[in-house]
Structure formats: C-alpha cells, structure tokens
Amino acid sequence: MLGAIEAGGTKIVCAAGPVPGQIHARETFRTAAPTETFQQIQAFFGPYAESGQLEALGLAAFGPVGIAPGAPGYGQVQKTPKPGWTGVDWLDGLAPLACPVALDTDVNAAALGEQALGAGQGCQTLAYVTVGTGIGAGVIHQGRAPSGTGHYEMGHIYPPRSLGDVFEGLCPYHGDCLEGLASGPAIAARWGTDLSSLLADHPAHALEAAYLAQLAVTITLTHMPERIVFGGGVMKTPGLIDRVRAETRRLLGGYVSQGPASGDLGGYIVPPGLGEDSGITGALILASRA
Amino acid sequence: MLGAIEAGGTKIVCAAGPVPGQIHARETFRTAAPTETFQQIQAFFGPYAESGQLEALGLAAFGPVGIAPGAPGYGQVQKTPKPGWTGVDWLDGLAPLACPVALDTDVNAAALGEQALGAGQGCQTLAYVTVGTGIGAGVIHQGRAPSGTGHYEMGHIYPPRSLGDVFEGLCPYHGDCLEGLASGPAIAARWGTDLSSLLADHPAHALEAAYLAQLAVTITLTHMPERIVFGGGVMKTPGLIDRVRAETRRLLGGYVSQGPASGDLGGYIVPPGLGEDSGITGALILASRA
Numbered sequence: 001m002l003g004a005i006e007a008g009g010t011k012i013v014c015a016a017g018p019v020p021g022q023i024h025a026r027e028t029f030r031t032a033a034p035t036e037t038f039q040q041i042q043a044f045f046g047p048y049a050e051s052g053q054l055e056a057l058g059l060a061a062f063g064p065v066g067i068a069p070g071a072p073g074y075g076q077v078q079k080t081p082k083p084g085w086t087g088v089d090w091l092d093g094l095a096p097l098a099c100p101v102a103l104d105t106d107v108n109a110a111a112l113g114e115q116a117l118g119a120g121q122g123c124q125t126l127a128y129v130t131v132g133t134g135i136g137a138g139v140i141h142q143g144r145a146p147s148g149t150g151h152y153e154m155g156h157i158y159p160p161r162s163l164g165d166v167f168e169g170l171c172p173y174h175g176d177c178l179e180g181l182a183s184g185p186a187i188a189a190r191w192g193t194d195l196s197s198l199l200a201d202h203p204a205h206a207l208e209a210a211y212l213a214q215l216a217v218t219i220t221l222t223h224m225p226e227r228i229v230f231g232g233g234v235m236k237t238p239g240l241i242d243r244v245r246a247e248t249r250r251l252l253g254g255y256v257s258q259g260p261a262s263g264d265l266g267g268y269i270v271p272p273g274l275g276e277d278s279g280i281t282g283a284l285i286l287a288s289r290a
Numbered sequence: 291m292l293g294a295i296e297a298g299g300t301k302i303v304c305a306a307g308p309v310p311g312q313i314h315a316r317e318t319f320r321t322a323a324p325t326e327t328f329q330q331i332q333a334f335f336g337p338y339a340e341s342g343q344l345e346a347l348g349l350a351a352f353g354p355v356g357i358a359p360g361a362p363g364y365g366q367v368q369k370t371p372k373p374g375w376t377g378v379d380w381l382d383g384l385a386p387l388a389c390p391v392a393l394d395t396d397v398n399a400a401a402l403g404e405q406a407l408g409a410g411q412g413c414q415t416l417a418y419v420t421v422g423t424g425i426g427a428g429v430i431h432q433g434r435a436p437s438g439t440g441h442y443e444m445g446h447i448y449p450p451r452s453l454g455d456v457f458e459g460l461c462p463y464h465g466d467c468l469e470g471l472a473s474g475p476a477i478a479a480r481w482g483t484d485l486s487s488l489l490a491d492h493p494a495h496a497l498e499a500a501y502l503a504q505l506a507v508t509i510t511l512t513h514m515p516e517r518i519v520f521g522g523g524v525m526k527t528p529g530l531i532d533r534v535r536a537e538t539r540r541l542l543g544g545y546v547s548q549g550p551a552s553g554d555l556g557g558y559i560v561p562p563g564l565g566e567d568s569g570i571t572g573a574l575i576l577a578s579r580a
Contacts, residue, residue: 064547079547125438141438146431148415148514149549156545157508160450160466173545176450218447222512224438255446255463257354257369259439 003045003057003099004283008106009082009133012037013280014044016054020284021117023277031062033084038093049097057101058286059090060109060279063136067104067151075103081172102290106130107138108145109282110272114229115140116285118273123226127219128278129154130232131212135179139223155179159214162207182211184234195237208234209243216248216269220261227260231272245269293335293347293389294573298396299372299423302327303570304334306344310574311407313567321352323374328383339387347391348576349380350399350569353426357394357441365393371462392580396420397428398435399572400562404519405430406575408563413516417509418568419444420522421502425469429513445469449504452497472501474524485527498524499533506538506559510551517550521562535559 002020006013008031015026027044031037048054064080066073075091094101104112111120111128120126120140129137135155138145145151156177167190169176180186187195191204198204216228230241245265252261260268272278292310296303298321305316317334321327338344354370356363365381384391394402401410401418410416410430419427425445428435435441446467457480459466470476477485481494488494506518520531535555542551550558562568 066548073548079544141436146436148431149516149551150514150546152514153511153545156511158450158504158541160448173543174541214448218508218512221443221446222508224440224442226439251448251464253463255369255443256440258356258363261439 001048001053001055002284002287003048003054003097004060004280004287005041005057006060006106006109006279006283007031007037007062008279009062012040014041015280015284016045016048017284020113020281020288023280023284026280031082034088034093041094042096045097049099054097054099056099056287056290057094057097058109058283058288058290059094059101059103060106060283060286061090061103063105063151063153065090065103065105065151067108067147075101100290102286104145104282104286105136105138105151106279107136108140108151109138109286110231110278111138111140111229111282112145112285113274113278113281114272115143117281118278119229119270120227120273125223125225127223127225127228128272129212129215129219129228129230131182131230131234132184132232135183135215137215137219139225154215154219155183157215157218159211162210165207178211178215182208187234195234195240200239205237205240205243208237209240209247212240212244213247213251216244217251220248220252220256224259224261227267228269229272229278230269231278235271241269241271291338291343291345292574292577293338293344293387294350294570294577295331295347296350296396296399296569296573297321297327297352298569299352302330304331305570305574306335306338307574310403310571310578313570313574316570321372324378324383331384332386335387339389344387344389346389346577346580347384347387348399348573348578348580349384349391349393350396350573350576351380351393353395353397353441353443355380355393355395355441357398357437365391390580392576394435394572394576395426395428395441396569397426398430398441399428399576400521400568401428401430401519401572402435402575403564403568403571404562405433407571408568409519409560410517410563415513415515417513417515417518419502419505419509419518419520421472421520421524422474422522425473425505427505427509429515444505444509445473447505447508449501452500455497468501468505472498477524485524485530490529495527495530495533498527499530499537502530502534503537503541506534507541510538510542510546514549514551517557518559519562519568520559521568525561531559531561
C-alpha cells in the first residue's frame, strides 16, 4: 500500500491506495499545530505501518519547504506565517512510520497528478495553478518538477495594478503581490464575501480575472507550457476560468503566434481533470517513486 | 574549426575558433535584410567551408524563432517586427555552408556561454538577462536551456507601473510590457538620450532599476536560479546593477529566506564574466555540440 499526505495551509488529507489513481481510504482534518498534525497522521497510517503494508509515503507539502534531497534543509518547513510550523522537519515527524518518504510542494504534486492522470495527460510541460488560501503554481517538465535552488514561488509575482484598484494587498511579505491581491482571503477582505456569492456582473469578477491572467501570462512567458490547469477553491466560481482565458489572450496580444498559447486558449487554460484530487494523486505518485 | 553566429536585432557577429572560448577570426556587421545578411555570413564562413575546415555552426538567433529540433518551424523566424525577417528559414540560408547547425536563441546562447566559461561557472541553474534594443532572458539548467513549447519570452512580462510613470510604452504587441517600458529605445523615447548620459541623480536611473528589478524578482520566483547575469548595452550604465540589486532585495521582502536569492544579492545579480562575448561563446558551444 502507498500512503499519501497532502498538507495544505487549511487542511491535511491522508490517503492510502495500492497505485496512484486508486484511493482505498482517506481522511481529512484541519491543519493544526505540528504536534497535533503528526499525531493525526500517525493515527491514520499507524495501522498500515504496523501490519507491514505501508511501502512508501508521498508528501505534498505547503511551501516554503526544502525539496532538494541531500541539500541542507531538505524536508524542513522554511519561514512561514503559519503558527508553530517554521523549522518543522517533516521527515522527523514521519520517521515513526518507518518507510521511505518522497516529498514535493503541494502545487508540484498537483501538477504531477494532473499531468499523469488528469487534464495534462500527454503534456511535456504542464503548469498547475491553485487559487485558494494562497496562490501557487507548479510546473512538470518531462514527468518531473524542475527546480532551481528551491521550488518556485510564482504566487508572489507583482502584477500591474488594475486601474482604480487601491486595495493595499495583504501578503505579509509583499503587500500587493498577486497572492496579496487575489487569493481567497484577499477577495474576502475586499468584498466581505467570496467571489461565488457576488453576482456575475459585479466588478470583482473582472478584477480577479485580470490579476490571475497576469499569472497565466507570466507562466507562459517564463515556461511556455503546453497547458495551464487552474484549480483551487476560488476557481470554482462560475465563469471565472473563461474570464481568465479571455484576459490572458488580450494581454498576450497575439505575440505568441504559434502553439497552444496562441488562438482562443480553450485547450490551454483548463480546469483540473481530477477535481479535488490533483494533489493527493500527485502525492501517491511521489510515494510510488520513493 | 567551429563557426559561430550571433544574430541580434542590431548587429550580427560571425566568429571562428577551434574550441569554445578561443576565437581566431571575427567580423561584425549591422543586421540588414535577410538576403544581404546571408551573403555576409557566406562571405565570412565560405573560405572555411570550401577548405573543409568548418566542422559545425552554432547560431544564437534573435527571437522569436523555432528552436525545437524536429518540430514544425524549427529554425524559422516567427512573427517579428524586423522588416523582411518573418518566416525566414535560418537552416535554408546556412545550407550552402554544408555543415551541421545547432541553434538556440541569443539569450539562451549567452546564458550557456556565461554558465560554461563566464560568471555562471558551477551554477546548476543560471539566468542571463540582456537589456538593450530589446529585453530578453535565457535560463540554463544542468547545462541545457530548458524550454516548453518554445523559448521563453520573459522580456514581455507586465511589471507594475512605478508611481507617477505615465509613459505609454513602445512594445508593438503589448505597449507597456517590460520591454516597452525599459529597453534602450524606451529609455531614448522617455528621456531623449541614453541612460549613461544622464547624471547619477536623474530619476531615470531609479525608474530603470525599478523595472529591471521586477524581472529579477519574476525570474527568481519562476526559476529560482543560482545566479542572474545582467548584460546588454543598457547595463553598462555605471551604478545600474547596484540599483537593480538593491531594488530586487527590497521587492523580495525577505521572503526567500535561504540560498543565493537571500541576503545582499551581491553574488546573485552580477555582470557578465565574458564582457561582450557571452553570446558568441555560447554559439561556439552550440557548434561544438552540433
């Protein structure tokens, strides 16, 4: 049996299955302090480990986290606003389960899941964006998540401000970076509710699409993927992905004249094929490679 | 003998040498119409080809250009504002020289040159930025330029506008994208002269640094390189690289807390180690691999 953990900023999903794409058991709990979280993880996987069934674990972890095997800080949570989590060592916390662990960021794992079994099947280069509590993006190139000295942090790019938008942004590091302007909490702070609760002609929709399209443009110009999957809670807003597609097209201005980022972008900016399971599926794939 | 061609928007450099890093002959001419350009290239390399000395050619070509061997459009210039160049096939034009040709973009070649023999030696992931007639950036990861469905076009990201800057930008596709706001021609259009001619306390310097720092931030968040080399004519302005470094640090806001993009960035944002020869050196490396 393979074990998978998707550790997000809001909730943690544990799952077990024989192969990626098949989940036999799953449990979800709110992201708490590290000690409580490791107890819950231990409670879920303990029986599999004790019976010798648990072959490997795949961890899709919220960032920033050290993902380079062998490098200093591997498996450790870096500076994060989440109370109690800075410096936590995932590998230490999972050591009682006594099996190999492979880890990557939550967005890289989601990209991996979508590339292997979801909306990105057949793509040599796939990007996955999540728009929820935070904004993040992962890239899979030829089946692997490339990274430089660490994982990418694309949600923190600075987009041009939309005309008349004076919201100061709420990223604790950057103020009005993309995450500070367009994440779920930013939407709630601007409008006092979530995007799906606002009528289709409310300006919040166009504003959100304008900012997310800047991320789509930046990903296009910096990675030239075959496709970009847009997932996460905010993307469930009806019509939002169509608006992002139209605005991305407008911003690209026909400059990319060939390939998937040209034309109407209908097959370029797409919703997840795995629904809520992009990340946990990716974590199972990580486990299968551990 | 290896042959190298660096084809930029303004000038074309031809060089011949026995190994990358050694240039025995070189000639530079202004980028003209394709027919004239191919005649000049033929005139330079013809004698080497006829005597059987020319083993291979490396081409560092201005973009957009097809760089995926075997894919449709390989070696062809894509839609470009340069008169007469759209649709030109480099491989057809170089066919009379009857030797293997390897090609990449000018910025990828420059990144390759700097990584192998310049300021990026030892870097697993290196970015090279040029700021001149246009703005472009290339990335080398483990000795190769990664690419998705095509080469990157990072010079066309949209940066946030600096406070009070109402210049409309001059990119024919995007208006106020980075290239439209901060390339050499944009500086000339704003101020009527080049940056080096303006006193050190002229606001043009801080403005230029603010825009270029946005590119450094975006490259950091999307590729996490070990180092970013800033080259090109505009970067020869005294003090500019220091301003870019300081502004990048301010914009990152301490978010990248480990690795080369943390701290004072003194070893992270650096000038080319090969001076004017980053691109032609990369083209020689391409030839050596052809």
